[in-house]
Amino acid sequence: MKITELLSPRKIAIIGASADRRRAGNIILRNLKEYYDVYPVNPLRDEIEGLKCYRSINEIEDEIDWAIVSLSAEKSMDAMKSCVEKGVKLAIIIAGGFGEVGKKKEQEELKKIAGDKCRIMGPNTVGMLLPHNNLNTLFIPGIKFLDGNIAFLAQSGSIGVILMEEMAKEGLGLSLFAGLGNRIDVNENEFLDFLEKDEKTEVISLYLESFSDAWKFFRKCREISAKKPVILLKAGNNKKSSRAI
Structure with a gap:
C-alpha cells in the first residue's frame, strides 16, 4: 500500500x-x-x-x-x-x-x-504532523507550529524541529511535516508523489543527508517544480559535514 x-x-x-x-x-x-x-x-x-x-x-x-x-x-x-x-x-x-x-x-x-x-x-523518527487534520504524532512537548501550505520533509528530526519552530516564528505554516528517520521503507520519493497532488501544499521543502534514489528524486522534483516550488537543503556536501552525519 x-x-x-x-x-x-x-x-x-x-x-x-x-x-x-x-x-x-x-x-x-x-x-x-x-x-x-x-x-x-x-x-x-x-x-x-x-x-x-x-x-x-x-x-x-x-x-x-x-x-x-x-x-x-x-x-x-x-x-x-x-x-x-x-x-x-x-x-x-x-x-x-x-x-x-x-x-x-x-x-x-x-x-x-x-x-x-x-x-x-523510520525507525529513528520524530513522527509526522498534518495540522489541518489535527494529526500530530510528534513526541516533542510544546513544539510550536502553524497550519499552512508548506510541506517539510526532514531526514534529521532535531534539524526538522528547529526549522519548524523557526518557520512558525516567521508566520509560515505547514501542510505536512514528516521526520523520515532511517527510511528503511517509506522515503522522500513516496512523499513527493503525495505532495505533488496535495491541494493543501503549495511549497515543498526538504532537509536531506542522503538520497534513497537520487535519480528518481531529481526526476520527480523536475516534474513537480513546474507546478509548485521545491526547496532542498542537502547536508554532507563536503568531507567534514559528511563525516558528521
Missing part, C-alpha cells in the same frame, strides 16, 4: 503508551486522543489518560490503521511482529539504535519482519 493511501488514519494504537506525561508514549497519546480513536498498549496498565489500556495490540477488537511504537529498538522488533499479525497498515518506529549507529543487521531484520504486510516509517 502506497503512503498516499495511508495518510487518513482513524484508529491509532500506541505501543508503549505511558502514564508518565514526560514520556513519548504519553505525549503522543494526548496529542491524538481528542481527534482519533486511540488505543494505548501497555501490559502494566489498565488505563492511561482515561482510555482503556490493552496488554497487546492483538487484544484490540477493532482494525488498526496506524501503530506508533514508542519502545526501545530491541522491543520494537517484537512490536513489529504484532503489528503484522494485527494487519496494521503503517507502523511509525520512534526508537533509534538501528542503522544510524551501525546496527544494519537489526535494521534489515525489522524490514524483513514487516515484509509487504505493513509499511514502516
Whole structure:
C-alpha cells in the first residue's frame, strides 16, 4: 500500500503508551486522543489518560490503521511482529539504535519482519504532523507550529524541529511535516508523489543527508517544480559535514 493511501488514519494504537506525561508514549497519546480513536498498549496498565489500556495490540477488537511504537529498538522488533499479525497498515518506529549507529543487521531484520504486510516509517523518527487534520504524532512537548501550505520533509528530526519552530516564528505554516528517520521503507520519493497532488501544499521543502534514489528524486522534483516550488537543503556536501552525519 502506497503512503498516499495511508495518510487518513482513524484508529491509532500506541505501543508503549505511558502514564508518565514526560514520556513519548504519553505525549503522543494526548496529542491524538481528542481527534482519533486511540488505543494505548501497555501490559502494566489498565488505563492511561482515561482510555482503556490493552496488554497487546492483538487484544484490540477493532482494525488498526496506524501503530506508533514508542519502545526501545530491541522491543520494537517484537512490536513489529504484532503489528503484522494485527494487519496494521503503517507502523511509525520512534526508537533509534538501528542503522544510524551501525546496527544494519537489526535494521534489515525489522524490514524483513514487516515484509509487504505493513509499511514502516523510520525507525529513528520524530513522527509526522498534518495540522489541518489535527494529526500530530510528534513526541516533542510544546513544539510550536502553524497550519499552512508548506510541506517539510526532514531526514534529521532535531534539524526538522528547529526549522519548524523557526518557520512558525516567521508566520509560515505547514501542510505536512514528516521526520523520515532511517527510511528503511517509506522515503522522500513516496512523499513527493503525495505532495505533488496535495491541494493543501503549495511549497515543498526538504532537509536531506542522503538520497534513497537520487535519480528518481531529481526526476520527480523536475516534474513537480513546474507546478509548485521545491526547496532542498542537502547536508554532507563536503568531507567534514559528511563525516558528521
